[in-house]
Amino acid sequence: xxxxxxxxxxxxxxxxxxxxxxxxxxxxxxxxxxxxxxxxxxxxxxxxxxxxxxxxxxxxxxxxxxxxxxxxxxxxxxxxxxxxxxxxxxxxxxxxxxxxxxxxxxxxxxxxxxxxxxxxxxxxxxxxxxxxxxxxxxxxxxxxxxxxxxxxxxxxxxxxxxxxxxxxxx
Numbered sequence: 769x770x771x772x773x774x775x776x777x778x779x780x781x782x783x784x785x786x787x788x789x790x791x792x793x794x795x796x797x798x799x800x801x802x803x804x805x806x807x808x809x810x811x812x813x814x815x816x817x818x819x820x821x822x823x824x825x826x827x828x829x830x831x832x833x834x835x836x837x838x839x840x841x842x843x844x845x846x847x848x849x850x851x852x853x854x855x856x857x858x859x860x861x862x863x864x865x866x867x868x869x870x871x872x873x874x875x876x877x878x879x880x881x882x883x884x885x886x887x888x889x890x891x892x893x894x895x896x897x898x899x900x901x902x903x904x905x906x907x908x909x910x911x912x913x914x915x916x917x918x919x920x921x922x923x924x925x926x927x928x929x930x931x932x933x934x935x936x937x938x
Contacts, residue, residue: 794826794828794829795820795826795828795829795830795855795856795857796855796856796926797830797847797851797852797853797854797855797856798853798854798855798856798924798925798926798927798928798929799844799845799852799853799928799929799930800818800833800835800844800845800853800854800924800928800929800930800932801835801842801843801844801845801929801930801932802842802843802929802930802931802932802933802934803837803840803841803842803843803933803934804816804837804841804843804863804933804934804936805841805933805934805935805936806912806935806936806937806938807935807938808935809841810837810839810840810841810842811837811841811912811936812837812838812839812840812841813836813837813865813866814836814837814841814863814864814865814866815834815835815836815863815864815865815866816834816835816836816837816843816845816861816862816863816934817832817833817834817861817862817863817864818832818833818834818845818854818859818860818861818922818924819832819859819860819861819862820832820854820855820857820858820859821857821858821859821860821921823858826857829855829857830847830854830855830856830857831847831848831849831855832847832848833845833846833847833848833853833854833855834846834848836866845932853924853928854924855924856924856925856926857923857924858921858922858923858924859921859922859923859924860919860920860921861919861920861921861922861934862918862919863912863918863934863936878897878900878901879901881897882894882897882898882901885897912936912937912938920934
């Protein structure tokens with residue numbers, strides 16, 4: 769009876785492992801860093817998202833990776849699982865500015881406030897709102913023109929790279 773119980777437990781464990789799998793991956797992670805520029809000038813505060821591209825041989829090429837540029841336009845990628853790097857292979861790379869969601873709404877609100885201040889406010893209110901608008905516009909001027917449709921194809925080589933550099937169009 770003891771042997772039958774052991775056999776049943778062993779068969780159940782083997783069946784479970786076959787069904788669930790061993791949890792291995794068909795991809796490897798390599799370190800990736802680089803620099804983002806526009807007309808040769810560093811672009812700070814831009815988020816890069818590397819999304820692995822599936823192919824016929826591998827429909828699950830790995831997790832996406834992301835990084836944000838510093839003041840010098842430099843970034844280092846980290847996977848969604850907080851591992852340094854990106855999956856080896858081809859990726860679509862998308863770009864977005866950090867904190868821009870608030871700027872667009874803020875700019876519209878400030879422009880309305882400016883009109884109100886022009887009609888009913890004091891000169892100090894008008895000047896303060898105008899200064900905020902000018903600061904947001906200056907922050908955005910000269911930056912690359914990117915949007916949701918702007919993507920680049922990039923290759924992450926075995927062994928990684930520290931030269932995944934992008935010069936974005938103005």
